[in-house]
Amino acid sequence: MIRRKWTHREIGLGIGFLLAMIGLLTFYIWYQTEAVRLGIDIGRRREDISSLRNDIRKLELKKTALLSPERVERIARGDLGLIDAPPEDIIYGNGGGRH
Numbered sequence: 001m002i003r004r005k006w007t008h009r010e011i012g013l014g015i016g017f018l019l020a021m022i023g024l025l026t027f028y029i030w031y032q033t034e035a036v037r038l039g040i041d042i043g044r045r046r047e048d049i050s051s052l053r054n055d056i057r058k059l060e061l062k063k064t065a066l067l068s069p070e071r072v073e074r075i076a077r078g079d080l081g082l083i084d085a086p087p088e089d090i091i092y093g094n095g096g097g098r099h
Helices: 009-068 068-077
Strands: none
Touching: none
């Protein structure tokens, strides 16, 4: 059996093809890894959004409770010692308009 000798051109083409295949494989692996990483990141961000929405709901309920008229009046009368103004001290306006 006679072995055929490779020319420089054939060796160059072979090496070029091999490098192209390695490059494509490297790109494909990077692309797949990046897609998985981004998918995981999106999942985490969705969890963060859900958690923040729950926090917002809790804060809105707390705000409503803190600003309730009954609580404000209790603090005004109990803690601050405020009382109702005597009727003679109340001045009723004309509704804001000029006559």
